[in-house]
Amino acid sequence: MQLEINSNNEIIAYLVCGGIDGIELVKYGGAIPDNFEENFKPSFYLLKNNEIVLNPNYIEPTPPKSAGGPTTEQQMINQLGLQVANLTAEVNQLKGGVSNV
Template identity: 45%
Template sequence: MELKINSKNEIEALAEIGGFDDAVEFTGSVPDGFEANFKPSYYLLQDNEIVVNQDYKEPIITDPRPSEAQQQLAQVTYQQMMTTQDITTLQTQNAQMAYQLMMQGGKA
């Protein structure tokens, strides 16, 4: 098993298959429920043993909804995308009409 360890010896990630850059190969025994209870920084690697981090604090989860500024930016971006699409459609129509006029002019 490979463990990704931060500067505080907290285990940030683990890999049974594959690995990480700068990972530590761990072949020792793991505590009961290690994989089921795993959360980044919940466990430490100390003296080649995996132990529970006594200083672990659950991360504070902020409101996942976008802020008003993010909503406004998304709306402006959407409007810009729609405007670009409209411009492309009009340019295509203009090119088609110009082609038709050119073809009609050649027949006369």
């Protein structure tokens, strides 16, 4: 197993086989805690004295909270929808149709 370790000795990634160019990995051949792969999250484990141990300082990251309003992408989609509706109404007027806007 190869481990990617940050400056705090936290394990932020691991590889069972192979490698990744440009990333410094530490080869590890010691005991692996039960359910390591199932429980793995970046920084959840430390490499301490050449052993994988739970990180006592681990804090579960919290997802960013929404401000409650529409996102920028949603606002842009809404504006595009309004533009399509307006253009459709103009096309219908030019064709002699009825406008619903």
